[in-house]
Amino acid sequence: MSVIVEKPYQFIPPYRGNAWPTWIQRLHIVDFYLRRKDGIVGYECRNLESVAESLNKRDGILLAPNHCRYSDPLVLGWPARELKQHVYAIASWHLFNKNAFESFAIRRMGAFSLFREGNDRQSLETAIEILNNAERPLIIFPEGTTNRTNDHLQPLLEGVAFLARTAAKRREKQSGGSVVIHPTWIKYVIQGDIHAWANQALSQLEKPLGWQRTNGRTVLQRIERLATGLLSLQEIEYTGSVHPGDLDERRKRLIATLLQRTEAEAGVTPSAEPIPVLHRVRNLRTKLLPRLLATESETEKEKIRHSLREVDMAQQLESYVTGYLVPEECTDTRILETIQRMQEDFLGDVDTSLPLKAIIEFDDAIPVPPSRAPRGQVDPILIELEQRLRVLKDRLQHEARPFVDR
Structure with missing residues (x-):
């Protein structure tokens, strides 16, 4: 799903009242929505x-x-209720x-907008003020985007630490109070059997390609075959031909091609240092x-839209993590996530019929110092936040069942 909106940005402030969020919680509207939309039927707070x-x-x-599913913000409504x-x-x-309904609903539940493609001072100031x-507690996803990989942490945005330090400095001067960060990990675990769901979902993906026979292939073999076929289609679309190499090499090469081409067209000077794909x-x-x-030229608009589609494709390809389905480490939730990512990318729709439970674990508070971060180095607050999130990730990934391929 593209994040680009073709109209001038207008800041949408949070709804400050209590009436709407109170009734949403009392009527369990979020529970109904998560069950119907995402198949999330229960939760546990730790x-x-x-x-x-x-x-x-x-x-x-x-x-x-962490931010592995679009449902994450709503799932955090459960600990808020408790x-x-x-x-x-x-x-x-x-x-x-x-759409009008979702815009109305997410604002009434406490969300306010952030313009990710520019400098949004109003959003930043609102967050600092809160x-x-x-x-109230303020939720910020430090990865900045979602990618459906529950056992993977993307690079964190530096702005999270800057915002927290700025708020801590202001709070110390005005009230003498403190600002703290609570690292949080949301882990989704399957409540049913993955095999029947996976085989049916894979058949739905294979059908548009004209593949009718599985020839006794296991789930992991079918996933690899599908990934190879879909990547080949993308290579042909964006480069004109299928390229040699293993699946991961080809994926990374296509990402590099898309970004380098778009950066050249946009006049971006190549960096001597490696930059994470999502930052690019x-x-x-x-x-x-x-x-x-x-621009008012429709020809120029279409050219820019094409460049943005290539950027979207690079991000989409980056969401498939190297080694995520290694047999000795594979779990049923990793199978689910990978197939759902393929469904979203190729079919535009996701099968959420397999029930999930959300485990939400909170770490102890990280006190935020009001002083400025050391210059010329990564903010120590960001380093500690990343370390704490990785500990939570590693602990909770064992909640999922090991996947037995067949």
């Missing part, structure tokens, strides 16, 4: 008392969860432009979107 302790101290609380505490959340502006006043994607969108909105 170490929620650590957040309760920060609330009792009147700290400014920043909840920093705490009897409403929350705010930063949400990408494109989510407010899908933490400074300790109004964000940089390109920041450069291309203003040009798209500024």
Whole structure:
């Protein structure tokens, strides 16, 4: 799903009242929506008392969860209900432009917009104000985007630490209070049997390719064959031919081709240092979107749209993690995530009929110092946040069942 909205950005502030979020919680609307839309039928909160302790101290609380599914923000409504505490959340502006109902609903649940393709001072100031006043816990996804890989952590955005430090400095001056970050990991585990679902889902993916026979192939073999076929189609579309090499080499080569070509067209100077793919994607969108909105030439618009589609494809390819389905480490949830990613990318729709349970684990608070981060190095707050998230990830990935291929 593209995050590009072809109209000038307008900041959407959070709904400050309590009536709407209170009724949404009392009527369990989120439960109904998650069950019907995403197949999430239950949840479990762990170490929620650590957040309760920060609330009792009147700290400014920043909840920093991983982001593997579009359902993550709504899932965090469950611990909010147990705490009897409403929350705010930063949400990408494109989510407010899908349809009128969803825009209305997510704002009433505490979300406010962020323009990811530019400098959004209003959103930043709103987030700092929320933490400074300790109004409600604020949810920020430090990865910045989702990719359906529950056992993988993407590079964190530096802006999260900057925002938290700025709020801590302001809060110290105004009230003497503290700002804390609670690393949070959401782990989804399957409540049913993966094999029947996987075989049916793979058949639905194979059918548009004209593949009628599985010839006794196992689930992992069918996934690999499908991944090879779909990547070959993308190579032909974007480069004109299928390339040699193993699947991972070809995927990385296509990502590099797409980004290098688009960067050259956008006038981006190549960096001497390696830059994460997602950072390059964000940089390109920041450069291309203003040009798209500024030009009146339909020919030029279509050229820029084509470049943005190539950027989207690079991000889509990056979401398939190297070695994610290694047999000795593979779990049933990794199979589910990989097939659902293929469904989303190739069919545009995802089969959510397999029931899931969400485990939400909170880590103890990280106190945020009001001082500036050391210059010329990665912020120590960001380093600690990443380390804590990785510990949570490694612990919770064992909640899933090992996958026995057949």
